[in-house]
Amino acid sequence: MYIVVAYDVSEDHVRNKVAETLAAYGLQRIQRSVFAGRLPPALVxxxxxxxxxxxxxxxxxxxxxxxxxxxxxTAVRIGPALPREGNVHLH
Amino acid sequence: MYIVVAYDVSEDHVRNKVAETLAAYGLQRIQRSVFAGRLPPALVxxxxxxxxxxxxxxxxxxxxxxxxxxxxxTAVRIGPALPREGNVHLH
Incomplete structure (x- = not known):
């Protein structure tokens, strides 16, 4: 299944740990505090x-x-820091 | 349609304006930089x-x-600041 994970964490070290954990599961950072990607339900x-x-x-x-x-x-993406407008790119 | 909107904005006044705009469209803040809600496609x-x-x-x-x-x-929600674990509540 595909998931989007958004987080809001006050403590820097915990926030970093959350990001590391999401990356370790193969999710891609699509925004500063948002990751997305595909994971089997059991791994979710x-x-x-x-x-x-x-x-x-x-x-x-x-x-x-x-x-x-x-x-x-088909996500709408607005912003200058984009490779191409209009999509979330998962590699 | 239901949408989730996540934003990452450096400038305080622009970030506030983004949040105000999303609220003005009736979306609910579900995280510091994430709103969700229902909007007809034309309004999206x-x-x-x-x-x-x-x-x-x-x-x-x-x-x-x-x-x-x-x-x-059925969104999974993790965190202490919750009315009830497990859901995103749209009012």
Whole structure:
């Protein structure tokens, strides 16, 4: 399944740890605090558990939302720092 | 359609303007830099145009991703600042 993960973490070291964890699961950073990518449902569950452990006790909020591949492909992207407008590119 | 909008904006006043714009379209803040909600496709297009204008010349990145209502309802949410774990609540 494809997922988008957005996080909001006050503590720098916890925020870095969250980003590292998401990258370790093969998700791609599509924004400063947003990752996206494809993961089997079992790994999404495992990832959620890991994020729960990583953020325990921290001022953290993480959301994992299931999305369609097509929805990612046709996402509207606004901003100058883009390779190409209109899409989220997963490699 | 339901959408999730995530933004990453360097300039405070532009970031505030983006948040105000999203709220003005009836979207709900579900994280510091993430809004979600339901909008007819025509209004999503209009919103994207407005965000393009608001962020013009700024160091800004905004993503609008289409999501299923069910995906929002079953989003995994991790964090202490929650009314109830497991869901994104749209009012």
């Amino acid at each position: 569950k495992e990832l959620a558990e890991k994020l729960r452990r990583v953020t325990r006790g921290a001022n953290a909020d993480v959301i994992i939302i299931r999305v369609d591949k097509r929805a990612l492909d | 297009k209009e919103l994207a145009e407005k965000l393009r204008r608001v962020t013009r010349g700024a160091n800004a990145d905004v993503i609008i991703i289409r999501v299923d209502k069910r995906a929002l309802d």
